[in-house]
Amino acid sequence: xxxxxxxxxxxxxxxxxxxxAIRAAQLGLKTVCIEREHLGGICLNWGCIPTKALLRSxxxxxxxHRLDEFGFSAKDISFDIKKIVQRSRKxxxxxxxxVGHLLKKHKVDVIDGHGKLNGAGKxxxxxxxxxxxxxxxxxxxxxxxxxxxxxxxxxxxxxxIWSYKEAMVPETMPKSLLVIGSGxxxxxxxxxxxTLGAEVTVVEVLDxxxxxxxxxxxxFARKQFEKxxxxxxxxxxxxxxxxxxxxxxxxxxxxxxxxxxxxTVTAEKVILAVGIAGNVEDCGLETVSAIKVERxxxxxxxxxxxxxxxxxxxxxxxxxxxxxxxxxxEAVICVEKIAGVKDVQPMKTLNIPGCTYCNxxxxxxxxxxxxxxxxxxxxxxxxxxxIGSGKAIALGDSEGxxxxxxxxxxxxxxxxHMIGTEVTELIQGYTIAKTLETTEADLMHTVFPHPTLxxxxxxxxxxxxxxxxxx
Amino acid sequence: MPISITMPALSxxxxxxxxxxxxxxxxxxxxxxxxxxxxxTDKATMEVEAIDDGTVGKxxxxxxxxxxxxxxxxxxxxxxxxDAGALSGFDTGVAAKPAVAPAPVPTPQAEPSAVPAPxxxxxxxxxxxxxxxxxxxxxxxxSGSDRVVASPLARRMAAQSGLDLASMAGSGPGGRIVKAxxxxxxxxxxxxxxxxTAAALPQRAAAPIxxxxxxxxxxxxxxxxxxARRLTESKQLVxxxxxxxxxxxxxxxxxxxxxxxxxxxxxAFKLSVNDFIIRAAALALKKVPSANASWTDAATLRYTxxxxxxxxxxxxxxxxxxxxxxxxxxxxxxxxxxxxLAGRAHEGKLxxxxxxxxxxxxxxxxxxxxxxxxxxxxxxxxAILAVxxxxxxxxxxxxxLSIATMMSCTLSCDHRVVDGAIGAELLQAFKGFIxxxxxxxx
Numbered sequence: 001x002x003x004x005x006x007x008x009x010x011x012x013x014x015x016x017x018x019x020x021a022i023r024a025a026q027l028g029l030k031t032v033c034i035e036r037e038h039l040g041g042i043c044l045n046w047g048c049i050p051t052k053a054l055l056r057s058x059x060x061x062x063x064x065h066r067l068d069e070f071g072f073s074a075k076d077i078s079f080d081i082k083k084i085v086q087r088s089r090k091x092x093x094x095x096x097x098x099v100g101h102l103l104k105k106h107k108v109d110v111i112d113g114h115g116k117l118n119g120a121g122k123x124x125x126x127x128x129x130x131x132x133x134x135x136x137x138x139x140x141x142x143x144x145x146x147x148x149x150x151x152x153x154x155x156x157x158x159x160x161i162w163s164y165k166e167a168m169v170p171e172t173m174p175k176s177l178l179v180i181g182s183g184x185x186x187x188x189x190x191x192x193x194x195t196l197g198a199e200v201t202v203v204e205v206l207d208x209x210x211x212x213x214x215x216x217x218x219x220f221a222r223k224q225f226e227k228x229x230x231x232x233x234x235x236x237x238x239x240x241x242x243x244x245x246x247x248x249x250x251x252x253x254x255x256x257x258x259x260x261x262x263x264t265v266t267a268e269k270v271i272l273a274v275g276i277a278g279n280v281e282d283c284g285l286e287t288v289s290a291i292k293v294e295r296x297x298x299x300x301x302x303x304x305x306x307x308x309x310x311x312x313x314x315x316x317x318x319x320x321x322x323x324x325x326x327x328x329x330e331a332v333i334c335v336e337k338i339a340g341v342k343d344v345q346p347m348k349t350l351n352i353p354g355c356t357y358c359n360x361x362x363x364x365x366x367x368x369x370x371x372x373x374x375x376x377x378x379x380x381x382x383x384x385x386x387i388g389s390g391k392a393i394a395l396g397d398s399e400g401x402x403x404x405x406x407x408x409x410x411x412x413x414x415x416x417h418m419i420g421t422e423v424t425e426l427i428q429g430y431t432i433a434k435t436l437e438t439t440e441a442d443l444m445h446t447v448f449p450h451p452t453l454x455x456x457x458x459x460x461x462x463x464x465x466x467x468x469x470x471x
Numbered sequence: 472m473p474i475s476i477t478m479p480a481l482s483x484x485x486x487x488x489x490x491x492x493x494x495x496x497x498x499x500x501x502x503x504x505x506x507x508x509x510x511x512t513d514k515a516t517m518e519v520e521a522i523d524d525g526t527v528g529k530x531x532x533x534x535x536x537x538x539x540x541x542x543x544x545x546x547x548x549x550x551x552x553x554d555a556g557a558l559s560g561f562d563t564g565v566a567a568k569p570a571v572a573p574a575p576v577p578t579p580q581a582e583p584s585a586v587p588a589p590x591x592x593x594x595x596x597x598x599x600x601x602x603x604x605x606x607x608x609x610x611x612x613x614s615g616s617d618r619v620v621a622s623p624l625a626r627r628m629a630a631q632s633g634l635d636l637a638s639m640a641g642s643g644p645g646g647r648i649v650k651a652x653x654x655x656x657x658x659x660x661x662x663x664x665x666x667x668t669a670a671a672l673p674q675r676a677a678a679p680i681x682x683x684x685x686x687x688x689x690x691x692x693x694x695x696x697x698x699a700r701r702l703t704e705s706k707q708l709v710x711x712x713x714x715x716x717x718x719x720x721x722x723x724x725x726x727x728x729x730x731x732x733x734x735x736x737x738x739a740f741k742l743s744v745n746d747f748i749i750r751a752a753a754l755a756l757k758k759v760p761s762a763n764a765s766w767t768d769a770a771t772l773r774y775t776x777x778x779x780x781x782x783x784x785x786x787x788x789x790x791x792x793x794x795x796x797x798x799x800x801x802x803x804x805x806x807x808x809x810x811x812l813a814g815r816a817h818e819g820k821l822x823x824x825x826x827x828x829x830x831x832x833x834x835x836x837x838x839x840x841x842x843x844x845x846x847x848x849x850x851x852x853x854a855i856l857a858v859x860x861x862x863x864x865x866x867x868x869x870x871x872l873s874i875a876t877m878m879s880c881t882l883s884c885d886h887r888v889v890d891g892a893i894g895a896e897l898l899q900a901f902k903g904f905i906x907x908x909x910x911x912x913x
Contacts, residue, residue: 343644343645345643345644409631410624410627410628410631411624411627412624412650436622436623437622437623437624437625437649437650438622438623438624439623439624439627441623441627442623
């Protein structure tokens with residue numbers, strides 16, 4: 001088989017891979033993208049997008065239970081989980097098709113098959129065990145992504161013990177659910193199923209839910225979740241899980257030093273959401289021994305170079321934060337560097353926002369108050385509650401908080417942390433501020449429209465300097 | 472509506488200049504293409520031509536005014552049918568007060584300078600403080616090119632630590648100065664003093680004066696200020712180190728004699744030793760490309776062309792015209808080009824692109840009998856070669872004492888880009904070409 005020649009070959013068609021392919025093609029490079037399953041990757045097919053579709057359904061259901069408050073009445077409110085899932089799948093399918101169309105439009109060759117690095121500059125592609133293509137490329141970008149981790153003692157089996165993938169397509173609505181892990185993925189599913197009426201218990205080994213968020217946000221979130229009837233056990237782990245009548249029985253034991261009592265939790269289904277491991281296997285890394293893999297992730301420098309000339313890695317494969325937008329941005333940096341674009345800027349991790357679409361939503365960027373203090377900053381902290389916002393009250397969503405952390409010395413916005421309705425759409429305001437390196441003064445001088453939720457972002461900044469107007 | 476004539480940007484990097492001389496008078500009729508003024512920029516004097524026809528209504532900036540920012544309105548032209556009444560909004564008071572000739576045009580600074588402004592001499596009072604109508608100082612203030620591009624955070628950190636943003640390079644998008652640049656400047660330590668560069672201070676305050684010693688005050692022209700700023704920056708920020716090699720130039724001298732005899736027949740060329748040095752250095756850089764490079768925080772920039780800056784002493788200082796792609800030019804071509812550049816350098820008539828942007832410098836003081844010396848690197852270049860006099864010296868050859876014409880050359884290297892071994896390779900290659908000049912033909 002004659003090798004097909006390319007300037008850039010990309011292994012993986014997820015958010016990192018397909019964006020890299022589009023950008024490379026835009027820059028005039030002959031590009032191929034090799035994807036073994038679905039274009040759009042986990043994000044589009046089994047992650048970000050379909051879960052947002054599910055959560056939209058649960059949000060509507062939630063509002064339907066508040067109809068009276070808004071002056072409506074309705075009887076026999078019910079839902080069909082199959083239809084909810086159908087809609088979610090349809091959304092994914094539409095977008096996956098869209099990615100295919102975009103790649104075609106940019107004249108990127110797409111190969112449907114399993115690509116493996118085959119020594120420097122080469123990729124061998126197979127489909128159903130048969131070799132279908134040999135690729136030779138000046139630049140190879142590895143974008144094979146990541147997958148859910150299992151626990152040493154508990155492994156997702158796709159039947160009663162779900163990973164995110166099965167949790168997204170339930171055939172029937174479980175009556176009770178145990179969610180192991182309270183990061184973004186665990187909490188989003190907990191929120192979805194709780195809103196639709198399941199009894200939900202969340203077990204987290206650390207001492208708070210959403211442990212990467214600011215402590216105030218974690219505490220606020222926990223209070224809200226518990227108010228909604230979720231059971232939350234922190235500082236504890238699931239020591240063992242055994243089948244029991246109607247599902248599973250989990251032995252929950254306290255972590256060392258935790259005062260949480262040992263207890264038994266029973267649930268019909270279990271969701272395992274304990275983290276992510278890079279897809280470093282089965283992609284031929286071993287054929288180029290100089291590529292370094294540490295803790296399940298490929299090691300790269302700020303330009304996503306592996307150290308082997310012509311081989312790069314981006315996205316979940318290279319480590320935290322495991323976010324689609326991080327992968328997409330890395331893709332652009334990597335390709336522009338390859339193409340010799342001037343003025344490429346490396347990624348600043350502290351300027352990457354993170355969003356969790358539970359109810360209420362959580363969004364943040366930069367350092368938490370605690371992390372800022374640990375780094376030695378003297379901080380000024382501003383907080384503004386949703387109850388002080390006219391728009392939030394009018395929406396009927398007055399539970400929430402916007403917190404800002406500034407360096408007292410320079411006025412640098414170190415971090416912003418939000419919980420409440422639609423905060424995932426607000427965080428980019430602070431992200432722009434951080435990227436442009438604005439100080440508190442610029443934020444104070446900015447006019448925020450009234451009445452909007454965004455006004456609270458202004459007030460939080462004012463509060464950090466002791467002059468919030470509406471609280 | 473009168474037409475504003477603004478301070479032109481005579482080169483892409485020009486930010487300000489000295490209005491050296493007006494060649495027209497108020498009330499004089501001019502037409503497009505007439506030379507109306509001479510502007511002294513960083514290193515050259517250039518002529519300004521009128522772009523429109525009309526009558527000179529008012530000269531707003533007096534002759535001899537230094538530091539006129541690009542885009543500042545310097546004169547107003549009346550169109551046909553307009554009279555002086557149309558000028559009412561353009562009275563800055565500067566032109567009207569020739570007694571205070573050196574009054575600088577206000578140079579709005581984005582940041583309060585950390586350097587306490589010394590008591591300004593009355594003549595240097597900012598125009599804005601004079602009782603004048605509002606529009607004129609505004610016109611000066613809207614000048615776009617003096618804008619320092621920096622993030623708000625970088626501005627505040629600079630103000631807090633006394634850094635002068637105007638003298639810094641930014642690593643952010645489009646050269647924006649960002650937090651990281653301030654942090655690296657602060658960790659370097661040096662830039663704090665850079666706030667006190669010549670441009671930031673009135674000239675009287677520049678140096679402590681020896682008590683009791685008599686002196687004549689020689690105003691610093693733009694070229695002197697640029698030399699002061701750039702070389703201070705170089706010595707403070709660039710980690711210099713030096714290495715010297717002695718070259719036997721007997722063969723070169725013989726070859727030069729032979730070639731010049733041929734060139735003299737039709738006056739085609741007359742090669743100097745320096746022309747050989749330029750060619751040898753260019754070929755050596757081609758052979759050792761890692762020495763043909765500049766440091767930036769983001770990356771080492773390895774140049775793909777070899778452009779040699781050659782220091783030429785001129786009346787008020789020095790200038791470095793550039794022999795571009797010197798590695799691709801023969802000796803005669805280099806020689807003739809250098810003669811033309813040096814001639815025009817003495818007349819102050821070099822175009823900015825003729826003295827900006829070289830990748831390596833050569834400074835030769837052999838004609839003054841200097842045996843050897845070490846030169847200051849010309850940033851952002853990575854190295855400079857200092858060339859001494861070719862002279863007969865006793866040397867040991869094959870175990871016996873003999874006489875040879877020797878020339879000592881010292882390379883100053885920026886250690887951030889040129890390590891010792893690379894510098895040594897470059898000098899070795901250079902010595903090879905000089906001592907066996909026939910190889911320069913290959």
